[in-house]
Amino acid sequence: MSHIDDTSQLTRKLLLYMDLGLANNEIQLIAEAAKYHDIGKIYIPDHILYKPGELTKEEYKIVQQHTVIGHDMIMNSNLNRELKKYAAEIALHHHERIDGSGYPDNLLGKEIKDWIQVVALADVYTALRSKRVYKPAYSKEKAVQIILDGGCGEFPKEYLTxxxxxxxxxxx
Structure with missing residues (x-):
């Protein structure tokens, strides 16, 4: 399976497990919408996206633009209204962190919807478990530890638990 499918599946499973009070159809929509989280990356130049080493500040700023680009792409798509609503918000805010260190809007705490935090957790976990040109695929234990140690930004403690x-x- 791909990172996209893994993120979607883990999102669905975590939302069911965490019991955030979402209806089952809403969970299914969010999991489907999670597949679009990185769609804006198609407009990021390959030499940056697949760079084997550390990105420069300028390159990192370009990569960060994928959230806004993805949001705009989704809003201008012909996805059905409900899926579009979730997918656009996920694309825009899946890199926000509760301490305000995320992007593009530096949202804090509860400014980030609970279900987006779950998508973000699924995204970083499945990314850590995948081999990339700039890193190996980490074991389940190592990936979890990186997340718990804040290596992917700060998440709500109760969600980490x-x-x-x-x-x-x-x-x-």
């Missing part, structure tokens, strides 16, 4: 609980009980 549930995330770790879920992955301890399940294979993913």
């Amino acid at each position: 549930k995330f770790q609980e879920y992955l301890t009980k399940r294979v993913f």
